[in-house]
Amino acid sequence: MQLNQRINAFVELGKLLKDLAENETIAQTILAKAEAENGWFTRENILFSLNNWAEALTQANLLQWMSKYNVELLPQESNEVKKVAIIMAGNIPLVGFHDFLSVLMTGNKVITKLSSNDKTLLPFIAAQLIEIEPRFKDYVAFTEGKLEHFDMVIATGSNNTARYFEYYFGKYPNIIRKNRNSVAILNGTETEAELKLLADDIFVYFGLGCRNVSKLYVPEGYNFEAFFKAMYHWKEIIHNHKYINNYDYNKAVYLMDSFPLLDNEFMLLKEDKGFSSPISVVFFEKYDSEESLKKEVSKHSENIQCIVSKIGIDNEIRFGETQFPKLWDYADGVDTVAFLLDS
The missing domain is CATH 3.40.309.10 (Aldehyde Dehydrogenase; Chain A, domain 2)
Structure with missing residues (x-):
């Protein structure tokens, strides 16, 4: 896939998320399941997250975000594609979606280990993305077991788990996020x-x-x-x-x-x-x-x-803006896309 094709797919995903946020009956089963699995994931908070991502995934935003980077660094051949393991937190709904998005937007493959607190929403959204653009099927994987056969790692957790991550993944190019x-x-x-x-x-x-x-x-x-x-x-x-x-x-x-x-x-x-x-x-x-x-x-x-x-x-x-980051506002100030392109 070319970059413009990936952008178009995520634009369509954004439209779908907008429909879900505005008409929650479309995803009634998924919302109920996510609520049942995690008492902090109220319907209001899930819908708030879906709507935020719907607002972010516009063509203008995605183009502005990607325009910062040298597209020549994007994988051109299959042997240049990296497998990126993502270990996700589960404190708020879809907290790891930006990492997921960054890996796919750069033309790489994602192997996701979900938090036990957020096991439902991302697989559901990934399925919608693959329905929109079937070629993503070979780029998205989820695992509940040991992470294997990867080239890079993005892991988010507490200060304690960060020490564990550094021990096990220190030999790989990595982003390891701690408490903030x-x-x-x-x-x-x-x-x-x-x-x-x-x-x-x-x-x-x-x-x-x-x-x-x-x-x-x-x-x-x-x-x-x-x-x-x-x-x-x-x-x-x-x-x-x-x-x-x-x-x-x-x-x-x-x-x-x-x-x-x-x-x-x-x-x-x-x-x-x-x-x-x-x-x-x-x-x-x-x-x-x-x-x-x-x-x-x-x-x-x-x-x-x-x-x-x-x-x-x-x-x-400004006051009231903490929960509305732009695509180019990176957690911990670490540019995830630059990391994926340069490592």
Whole structure:
């Protein structure tokens, strides 16, 4: 297949995903199965993910993305095609789809080992892609057993699993991703609309994604009243039984240990220097000047996926944009397509 043929196939897939997101009865069985397998994969979150990918997979976006690269580096002969093993996370619906897309868009073959938490959605979508463009059938494989016969590895997991990945896959060209979290920097000038958008950055997918804001930086003496008011439009999240179990548990643990908390009855704020907060909890840390804060954030760049801010810090994004990355916004800042072309 030529690059334009692969682009056309994914454009058609994007249209299909749009239909699924807008008319969920089309994929009723798949949605129900994914929900049953993982209690965090609510129908709303699955449909949110499908719609995001539908919006991303347009001809304009795919052409703009691929225009950054030298097409002469794409495989021209069958012996140039690489087999790329992808070990996927399962924290949010279709979290590994960008890696899957990148491998196929570069003309390579993908061998996917799915997370036990997300076993349904990607095989379903891969089947739709193959129906659109049957030549992809020889380029897509899924395995539940030991990964074998591959040339490159892309693996996503925790800091602990990353050590395992590095041990077993270190001899192959690889991308190994570890824990990352996103932060927001507030200075007290945020509008109600911006803070409501920040609530989306915090609560979409129950805060389980690396692009979810799990920590706030606030100035000394910051008044959280406007912040909590803006969070209130997500109050219904407490009715999810898995979420409320985490909220109750974390609140009890912190109170038993006499940690001071700010609480609005569905989320907890805890002053903490860490980045990876538990579900239903957002950490916060105070700063005395924006210049010192910029140095602090830079020092911890390996822990941070997104920076939501309007203070003019490097790589900041606007409130409400964490869950809408472009195709060329790479996890951990590692250009997956460049890796696939150059290795």
